[in-house]
Structure formats: C-alpha cells, structure tokens
Amino acid sequence: MRRQLAARLLKSLIVVLIVTTISFFLIRSAPGDPFSYEGPNFTPAIRAQWREQFGYNRPLPEQFARYVASVARGEFGYSHARRRPVRDALADALPRTVLLVGVSLALSFVLGIVLGVVQSTRPGSRIDRAISNVLLLFYSLPDFWFAMIMLVGFTLWLPLFPPGGIVDPVMHDYMGPWQAFADRLAHLVLPAATLTLLTSAAVARYQRSAMLDVLPMEFVQAARAKGLSERRVVWRHALRTALTPVIALLGLLLPALVGGSVFVETVFSWPGMGLLTADAIFNRDYDLVTASVVVGAVMVALGNLLADMLHGLVDPRLRD
Amino acid sequence: MLSGEQTLAGRFGTHHTVRVAGALIVLLCVVAVLAPVIAPYSPAAQLDIVALKNTPPSRAHPFGTDWFSRDVLSRVIFGARVSLSVAGLSALLSTTVGTAYGLAAGYAGGRVEQMMMHLLDALLSIPRVLLLVAVLALWQPVPLPGLVLVLGLTGWYGVSRIVRAEVRNASSREYVLAARALGASNVRVVLRHLLPNVAGPIIVATTLGVANVIVLEAGLSFLGVGAREPNASWGTIFFTGGSSPTDTWWVALFPGVAIVVTVLAFNVLGDALRDILDPRQLHSIGSRSSD
Numbered sequence: 001m002r003r004q005l006a007a008r009l010l011k012s013l014i015v016v017l018i019v020t021t022i023s024f025f026l027i028r029s030a031p032g033d034p035f036s037y038e039g040p041n042f043t044p045a046i047r048a049q050w051r052e053q054f055g056y057n058r059p060l061p062e063q064f065a066r067y068v069a070s071v072a073r074g075e076f077g078y079s080h081a082r083r084r085p086v087r088d089a090l091a092d093a094l095p096r097t098v099l100l101v102g103v104s105l106a107l108s109f110v111l112g113i114v115l116g117v118v119q120s121t122r123p124g125s126r127i128d129r130a131i132s133n134v135l136l137l138f139y140s141l142p143d144f145w146f147a148m149i150m151l152v153g154f155t156l157w158l159p160l161f162p163p164g165g166i167v168d169p170v171m172h173d174y175m176g177p178w179q180a181f182a183d184r185l186a187h188l189v190l191p192a193a194t195l196t197l198l199t200s201a202a203v204a205r206y207q208r209s210a211m212l213d214v215l216p217m218e219f220v221q222a223a224r225a226k227g228l229s230e231r232r233v234v235w236r237h238a239l240r241t242a243l244t245p246v247i248a249l250l251g252l253l254l255p256a257l258v259g260g261s262v263f264v265e266t267v268f269s270w271p272g273m274g275l276l277t278a279d280a281i282f283n284r285d286y287d288l289v290t291a292s293v294v295v296g297a298v299m300v301a302l303g304n305l306l307a308d309m310l311h312g313l314v315d316p317r318l319r320d
Numbered sequence: 321m322l323s324g325e326q327t328l329a330g331r332f333g334t335h336h337t338v339r340v341a342g343a344l345i346v347l348l349c350v351v352a353v354l355a356p357v358i359a360p361y362s363p364a365a366q367l368d369i370v371a372l373k374n375t376p377p378s379r380a381h382p383f384g385t386d387w388f389s390r391d392v393l394s395r396v397i398f399g400a401r402v403s404l405s406v407a408g409l410s411a412l413l414s415t416t417v418g419t420a421y422g423l424a425a426g427y428a429g430g431r432v433e434q435m436m437m438h439l440l441d442a443l444l445s446i447p448r449v450l451l452l453v454a455v456l457a458l459w460q461p462v463p464l465p466g467l468v469l470v471l472g473l474t475g476w477y478g479v480s481r482i483v484r485a486e487v488r489n490a491s492s493r494e495y496v497l498a499a500r501a502l503g504a505s506n507v508r509v510v511l512r513h514l515l516p517n518v519a520g521p522i523i524v525a526t527t528l529g530v531a532n533v534i535v536l537e538a539g540l541s542f543l544g545v546g547a548r549e550p551n552a553s554w555g556t557i558f559f560t561g562g563s564s565p566t567d568t569w570w571v572a573l574f575p576g577v578a579i580v581v582t583v584l585a586f587n588v589l590g591d592a593l594r595d596i597l598d599p600r601q602l603h604s605i606g607s608r609s610s611d
Contacts, residue, residue, distance in 0.1 A: 015442045022446075023454070030458030136591070140583040142535045144542045144558075145576040148565045156566050163566075252444070259449030263539055277450060278543065281457045293450060300445040 012301035019297040023290045034080040034284050077287025086291045097272035104195035112203025120211030138201035143260045147194045147267035161190050164269035191268040210242040247310045254303035258296050341589040352400040361391040363398035364550050374568050384570035386561040395557050396578050402553035411529040413472025422483025444477050456545035479525045486518040520597030531586035554579050
C-alpha cells in the first residue's frame with residue numbers, strides 16, 4: 001500500500017509537471033499577450049516597454065526556465081488583469097472552490113450511494129424505475145442551465161436564498177459571528193445544491209450497477225445464511241465490496257467537477273477558481289492561467305490520492 | 321435476482337424505449353434538416369428592434385423574442401442544426417481516435433500498452449472544460465470545423481479505455497488464436513476479428529458521447545467561446561440573447577428544454593443499447609457532461 005501510494009505520488013507529480021508545461025506553452029503560443037487589449041494611452045512604445053519589463057520578449061525556453069525557477073522559490077508571478085501577485089489571487093479563490101467542490105462532492109457521494117443501494121435492493125420495482133428516471137433526467141441536464149433554473153427558481157420565484165456571491169456585499173461586515181456564518185451558509189446552498197444534484201446522479205447510477213454485480217455473490221448469500229438481518233447484509237457486507245468501483249469514480253469525477261464549477265461559479269457569481277481561471281484565460285493573464293491550471297491538476301491528483309487511500313480503508317487486502 | 325418474467329418485461333420495455341428515443345432523435349434530425357422550411361422567421365433577422373425587443377411568448381412568437389428582437393423559436397429550430405452536427409461529428413471523431421488508440425494499445429500489450437495507458441491517465445486528469453475554454457478563447461474566433469476538431473480530440477479517452485479492455489478480453493479467445501495460427505496478419509486480426517467483437521460497447525459509448533458533447537458545446541457557447549453567430553447553436557442563444565434569465569426567462573427556458581430533451585433521448589438510447597448489445601454491462605465511467 002505504501003509503495004503504491006509512493007508510486008501514485010510520483011505519477012501525480014509527473015502529470016502536474018506535464019500539465020504545467022503544456023499550459024505555459026499553450027497560452028504563450030496563442031496570438032496576443034496580457035498587454036494586447038486596447039486603451040487610449042497604450043502606445044506601441046508603452047506595450048513594448050511592459051513586455052521588456054516582464055520578460056515576454058525573451059525566447060520561450062528562457063521564459064520557461066525563469067518561470068520554473070520562480071515557482072521553485074514560491075513565486076507564482078503577477079496577474080496583470082487583477083494588478084496583484086498571482087499567489088494572493090489564488091489564496092482568495094482556492095478556499096472558496098475547495099469549500100464548494102468539497103461540500104458538493106461529499107454530499108453527492110452520500111446521496112448517490114444511498115440512492116444506488118436503495119435501488120439495487122429492489123431491482124425492477126416501481127421505486128427503482130422512478131429513481132432511475134429522475135437520475136437520468138439530472139444526468140442529462142446541462143450544468144449552466146440547471147444552475148440558471150435554480151437561480152431563477154429560488155431567488156426570484158421563491159426568494160429563499162441570496163442570488164449569488166459568497167456573502168452579503170453590504171451587511172456581512174456588520175453581522176455577529178452567528179449571523180455571518182448563517183449568511184455564508186445561505187450563499188453556499190444554491191451552488192452546492194446544483195453541483196450535488198448533478199454529480200449524485202452519476203454516483204447513484206454507478207453505485208446501483210456495482211451493487212447489482214455484488215449482491216448475487218456467494219459471500220452475500222453466506223452472510224444471509226448466517227442469519228444476519230437483510231439491512232446488515234446489504235449495508236455492511238455487500239456495500240463494502242461494491243464501494244470499490246464507486247471510489248474509483250472519485251478520481252474521474254474530480255476533473256469534471258473542477259470543470260463544472262466554471263459554469264456554476266459563473267452563474268452564481270461565486271468568485272472561486274473556475275471564475276478566476278475563465279477570467280484569466282479571456283484576459284491572457286499568462287501567470288494566472290498557468291498557476292490556476294496547475295492548481296486544478298493538483299486538486300485532481302489529490303483526489304486520486306484520496307481515492308487510493310479510501311480503497312485501502314474499504315479493502316483490507318490493499319493494506320500492508 | 322431478476323426472475324425470468326421480469327427480465328422479459330425488462331427487455332420489452334427496453335425495446336420500447338429504444339423505439340421512442342430513436343424516433344425522437346430522427347424527428348430532431350428532420351427538424352434540423354428542414355429548418356428553413358419549418359422555422360417561421362430567419363434565425364438572424366432582427367424583426368423590430370424597438371417593438372419586438374424581449375417580448376414574452378405570444379401567438380406570433382411562441383417562444384418569445386430576444387434582446388435583438390429575434391424569434392427564439394426560429395433560433396431553436398436552426399440551433400438544432402449546429403448543436404446536432406457539431407455533437408455528432410465530434411463524437412464520431414472521438415470514437416475513431418479512441419478506437420484506434422484502444423485497439424493499438426490492447427493489441428500491442430506489454431510495455432507499449434503500459435506507456436499508452438499512463439499517457440491516457442495523464443490526459444484524463446486535465447479538466448476538459450478548462451482545456452477547451454483555453455484553446456477556444458485564445459484562438460478565437462474558432463470556426464465550426466475547429467470546434468468539432470477540438471471537441472473530438474479531447475473526448476476519446478473513455479472510448480479507448482473501453483476498447484482496450486475489450487480487446488484484452490477478446491485477444492486470448494480461441495477465434496483470435498485460430499486466426500493467428502492460420503497466418504492472418506496483425507492488421508487483419510485487429511480489423512476483421514477484434515473490431516467486430518468490440519463494436520457493441522463502441523456504439524454505446526458513441527451514443528452517450530453525443531449526449532455528452534451537446535451539453536459541453538452548449539456550455540462553451542454559453543460562455544461565449546463555442547459556436548458563434550451566425551451559426552448559433554442552442555448554447556449560443558443564451559449567450560447572445562443579451563439579457564439575464566431573471567428578466568427574460570423564455571430566452572433561457574426554451575433552448576434549455578431543447579437541449580435536455582435531446583440529451584435525454586441520446587442517454588436513454590445509449591442505456592438501452594447497452595442492455596441489448598453489451599449484456600456484461602461494461603460501463604463507460606465518468607461520462608458526465610464535462611469530463
């Protein structure tokens with residue numbers, strides 16, 4: 001197990017390096033640069049001066065070497081569009097996305113696993129088919145569109161939640177600690193619910209078929225024959241085995257969630273990594289794009305690592 | 321487990337859903353082809369920028385009009401052309417590339433296969449949406465063939481995993497060994513013996529892939545980097561509709577419903593085809609909208 005984790009760590013490191021290199025060269029090979037936007041006072045001479053100042057006129061390999069060296073020193077460069085160091089921009093945005101994606105991921109696995117197991121215990125029944133149909137509908141919804149429906153539905157037609165952002169822009173600073181917490185929670189509900197409902201559909205579909213593979217196995221029959229209650233047989237014995245493929249799904253869903261958060265963050269004005277990255281790309285904000293793509297790759301790598309560790313927890317054979 | 325009776329009922333239900341979903345998809349294709357005949361207005365015509373701006377659904381404009389006084393119904397009908405053809409073509413491209421890669425990896429075996437699978441793992445861990453937004457935004461405006469190309473070239477990983485697994489499964493079977501013993505060349509073994517036997521899962525993956533790409537392309541167009549005017553897809557209608565869904569719900573609702581119905585049809589068809597063609601239930605994992 002430990003050796004496996006070490007190998008996985010090494011592999012993740014290589015992947016992150018590859019992704020860094022690709023994003024660095026990809027954005028620089030595109031037409032334009034951070035200073036190519038139009039403005040009344042931007043003469044070609046000023047642009048040239050800025051390019052000189054930030055080294056964007058040097059050969060690409062030299063720029064890359066400088067970039068890697070500065071990242072090694074803990075410097076991620078400067079965001080021209082936001083006029084602040086990339087590190088500061090990331091320090092603001094990353095916790096917000098980790099919160100949103102983390103909460104949604106946890107909730108959607110709980111919801112998806114419960115639904116999948118409930119379905120698998122009554123395959124072909126009316127409730128199984130009803131849940132399957134609803135899940136397929138959610139599975140087919142475009143992220144951004146469902147986010148818009150939730151936004152219009154719960155802030156306009158049934159105004160239960162605030163219409164976006166992470167806190168109340170005016171009142172938050174004047175709130176007491178409990179009120180401030182409630183304010184944060186109220187702003188989290190809609191984006192998190194949107195991502196949860198979309199993701200749990202994938203988890204439940206997967207969990208159901210994993211359970212249907214496991215339930216006919218002999219060890220399940222043996223557990224029944226021992227006289228264990230059906231609930232214990234399903235939730236303790238069968239589910240434990242059927243969790244393995246679902247945990248593997250974690251590693252595959254994370255890139256999708258990181259990508260999907262772009263849409264959900266856009267609709268709910270949630271100033272996290274998705275919005276930051278999209279903005280950075282549109283502004284050709286070189287260092288910010290590279291850094292945020294790398295952060296995305298690291299999040300995915302950590303998710304895979306987490307999946308490996310959970311595998312070890314569920315399947316004792318993988319432990320040393 | 322299922323009793324025989326339930327399974328039979330299930331099979332019948334499956335074929336029934338195949339027919340309904342298939343008919344819906346055919347209908348959508350007919351609408352797309354006949355768009356100029358069916359649509360009441362031109363999708364780009366700004367009918368009356370003063371009087372008909374942002375009007376809610378009415379008898380003359382069942383889906384309402386957008387910020388530029390364009391008829392939303394006509395835009396949805398013409399949008400079917402772009403959405404369906406982009407999704408269909410890029411899913412085909414993904415399937416072709418993925419099948420070739422999977423066949424090559426599975427048949428090569430050994431170290432080559434390992435290397436190819438490692439590369440695939442690396443590619444899988446790049447968030448597809450971010451990569452697509454980056455490529456499409458940096459080189460904008462990307463014409464439709466370019467959009468098809470980048471969507472297709474970022475969507476084949478899942479297919480090649482499935483194909484490789486199936487090929488590994490099949491390549492130790494007697495019929496393949498027999499073909500080899502008879503002196504068939506590698507190319508012949510792969511194309512004549514392996515490919516037909518992995519066709520089922522490939523068809524399923526392609527069908528689900530179309531659904532996937534429709535959602536993805538709509539999202540990209542919603543962000544303003546997908547299909548562009550005058551080739552508006554369903555996603556573009558939101559982006560160039562020009563106002564927020566809180567003001568003009570009809571501009572957001574109707575193209576959205578078109579997307580959901582179409583995607584649902586492809587997903588239902590894909591699921592049903594899997595039950596029929598691929599009884600071992602080899603699932604394409606992580607095929608949610610934006611993987």
